[in-house]
Amino acid sequence: MKPLPSDEELDTKAKSTAETAYGKLEFGGKRALLMDVAGGFYSLKKTLRSDIGFFEKDFMTRAGQEGARSYLLEFHKSLKGRTPKEAIEEMLKQYSMRGYGDFRLAKLDDTIMIADIRSSNTAEAWAFQTNRDMQREPICSYSAGMLSAVCSLAFSDTHGAEIEFGAVEIECAAEGD
Numbered sequence: 001m002k003p004l005p006s007d008e009e010l011d012t013k014a015k016s017t018a019e020t021a022y023g024k025l026e027f028g029g030k031r032a033l034l035m036d037v038a039g040g041f042y043s044l045k046k047t048l049r050s051d052i053g054f055f056e057k058d059f060m061t062r063a064g065q066e067g068a069r070s071y072l073l074e075f076h077k078s079l080k081g082r083t084p085k086e087a088i089e090e091m092l093k094q095y096s097m098r099g100y101g102d103f104r105l106a107k108l109d110d111t112i113m114i115a116d117i118r119s120s121n122t123a124e125a126w127a128f129q130t131n132r133d134m135q136r137e138p139i140c141s142y143s144a145g146m147l148s149a150v151c152s153l154a155f156s157d158t159h160g161a162e163i164e165f166g167a168v169e170i171e172c173a174a175e176g177d
C-alpha cells in the first residue's frame, strides 16, 4: 500500500507573509485566509440569515461542498487504494487541521453508505456559543456541505463515479435547551 504523503509533501504548515508575497498566506499548497471565527465568520452567517433567512442554510451547504471538493481534489488522489473509511478519516483530518473542528468518524456502513460523523467543537457552533446566541435547530450548514463532499470523494473510487451525498445534522452544540 502506498504510504500517506508526509507533512512536507502535504505542505500543511501555514506559511506566513514572510515566506510568501506580502498579504498572502498559504496552507496545503493553496492560498488561505485567516478569519476570526467569533467575529468575521459569525457575522457572515448572521448577515446571511437575517437577509436571506432559511436560504442561508442552503447557500452555506453548497459553499461548504464546493469548497471541500476543490480543496480535497488533489489530496484525494493521494488516497488511491484506501478504503472509504480510511479516506474519510484522512480528509476529516485535513479539515480539523484547518480549524473547522475536531471531526471524527464514529460509524460507517459501507454497504448502505451511511457515515456517522461527530464533532464537539465545529467552528460554526462554537461561534454561536461564544456569542451566546443559542439556536433552536442545528446550524452547521457549511460543515454539513463539507462532510457530504468528503463522503462523496471517499466512495468515488469504490463506485467508479462520484455519488452525491447529503448530510443531515442531528444534534448541534449551538442548540440551547
Ligand SMILES: [Zn+2]
Pocket (backbone or CB within 6 Å): 122, 124, 125, 138, 139, 140, 169, 171, 172, 173, 174
Ligand atoms: Zn452544529
